[in-house]
Amino acid sequence: MSQFFYVHEENPQARLLNQAVAVLQKGGVIVYPTDSGYALGCLIGDKDAMARMARIRQIDMDHNFSLMCRDLSELATYASVDNQAYRLLKSCTPGPYTFIFKATKEVPRRLQCDKKRTIGIRVPDNLIALALLEALDAPLMSTSLVMPGAEFAESDPEHIRDLLEHQVDAIIHGGYLGEKPTTVIDMSEGAMDIVREGAGDTSHFL
Numbered sequence: 001m002s003q004f005f006y007v008h009e010e011n012p013q014a015r016l017l018n019q020a021v022a023v024l025q026k027g028g029v030i031v032y033p034t035d036s037g038y039a040l041g042c043l044i045g046d047k048d049a050m051a052r053m054a055r056i057r058q059i060d061m062d063h064n065f066s067l068m069c070r071d072l073s074e075l076a077t078y079a080s081v082d083n084q085a086y087r088l089l090k091s092c093t094p095g096p097y098t099f100i101f102k103a104t105k106e107v108p109r110r111l112q113c114d115k116k117r118t119i120g121i122r123v124p125d126n127l128i129a130l131a132l133l134e135a136l137d138a139p140l141m142s143t144s145l146v147m148p149g150a151e152f153a154e155s156d157p158e159h160i161r162d163l164l165e166h167q168v169d170a171i172i173h174g175g176y177l178g179e180k181p182t183t184v185i186d187m188s189e190g191a192m193d194i195v196r197e198g199a200g201d202t203s204h205f206l
Contacts, residue, residue, distance in 0.1 A: 001165060001166065002161075002164070002165045002166070002167075002168050002169055002170055002171050003019070003020075003023065003169065003170040003171070004161060004165075004170075004171050004173065005017075005019065005020060005170065005171070005172045005173060006173045007128050007172050007173060007174055009033075009127065009128065009174055009175045010127060011127075012127060012128045012131040012132075014131075014135065016172075017128075017131055017132050017135045017172075018135055019170075020032070020132060020135075020170050020172055021132070021135045021136050023169045023170045024041070024042060024043055024136060024140075025043070026169075027042075027043075027046055027048060027049055028042070028049065028168075028169030028170060029041070029042050029049050029052050029053055029056075029167075029168045029169055030042070030168060030169060030170040030171070030172065031145060031157075031160055031164065031168055031170070031171040031172065032128065032129060032132055032140075032172040032174070033126055033128050033129060033157075033172060033174030033175065033177055034068070034122075034124040034126050034129050034142075034144075034177075035094070035095070035096045035124050035125040035126045035129075035177075035180065035182075035199070036096050036124075036144065036153060036177075036180045036181055036182045036198070036199060037144060037145065037152065037153025037154060037155050037177050037178075037179065037180060037181075038144075038145045038153055038154045038155065038157065038160060038177065039068070039142045039143060039144050039145055039153065040053045040056060040057070040142065040143050040144075040145050040168070041068065041140035041141065041142045042140070042141050043138070043140075043141065044067070044107075044138065044139060044140075044141050046141070049141075050065065050141055052167075052168075053065075053141075053143055056147075056164065056167055056168070057143060057145075057146060057147070057148065058148040059143075063143070064120055065120070065141055065142065065143050066098055066119075066120035066121060066122050066141075066142050066143065067107070067119060067120070067121045067122070067139045067140070067141065067142070068122050068123075068124060068129065068133060068139055068140040068141075068142040069121055069122065069123050069133065069139045070123070070130055070133035070134055070139075071093075071123060072086065072089055072090060072093060072123065074139060075089070075093075075099075075121050075123060077104065077106055078103065078104055078106050078107050078119060078121060078139065079099070079101035079102065079103065079104060079119060079121050080101055080102040080103070080104055081101060081187075082190075085101075085187050088192075088204055088205065089123075091204060092200065092201070092204050093123040093125075094123040094124055094125040094126075094130065095123070095125045095200055096124075096125065096180055096181075096182045096183060096198060096199035096200040097122065097182055097183050097184075097185060097200040098120045098121070098122050098182045098183070098184045098185070099120070099121050099122070099184075099185050099187055100118050100119070100120050100121075100184065100185065100186040100187060100188050100195070101118060101119060101121060101187055101188050102116075102117060102118055102119075102188050103117055103118060103119040107119050116188060118186075118188045120184070122142070122182065126174070128172060128174040132172070144181075145160065147163065152179040152181060153179070153181070155176055155177040155178055155179060156176055157171060157172075157173040157174065157175075157176075158173075180198070180199040181196070181198040181199065182196075182198045182199060182200060183196060183197055183198040183199060183200030183201075183202055184196040184198070185202075185205055192205045
């Protein structure tokens with residue numbers, strides 16, 4: 001049975017977020033809100049927890065997971081970002097974007113896209129997610145909570161509880177979020193390639 005935390009959307013309670021961090025640090029998998037629906041998260045180095053997330057979504061372990069970072073300085077630890085890209089990111093983060101970059105040596109090989117050695121990275125525009133990342137003091141290995149056969153990430157935490165309360169260790173209730181897939185920008189080869197148009201404005205990259 002998972003723990004279920006009702007966290008205020010605009011003033012997240014530190015006590016509850018610290019409890020969620022404790023769950024992660026014990027090898028747990030959590031559900032938490034982002035600016036693009038709910039997501040699954042675990043610690044970067046936790047292979048077993050990552051495998052559990054893959055089983056929940058019924059995806060392969062070589063699926064492109066993302067790193068959820070609290071700010072650009074943390075992002076730059078895990079991704080090779082040149083000055084031009086950094087300026088662009090500064091203008092649109094936090095926000096509903098997933099950026100694909102060459103991974104640095106800080107990213108475990110199993111988390112990188114096999115052929116290109118890339119990693120997807122996000123800085124979410126969600127106060128609960130940012131406060132959680134601050135409390136954790138590290139990025140989260142993450143994947144959108146898109147259930148098998150669904151097109152979009154889950155958005156209703158009560159429904160998520162019905163689906164997953166016996167499969168995850170904690171669920172953070174951060175309100176009903178709606179369907180807002182991220183815009184995916186591949187910047188791994190220098191040029192900018194818009195892989196998917198979503199909630200993020202693409203005019204910055206044209």
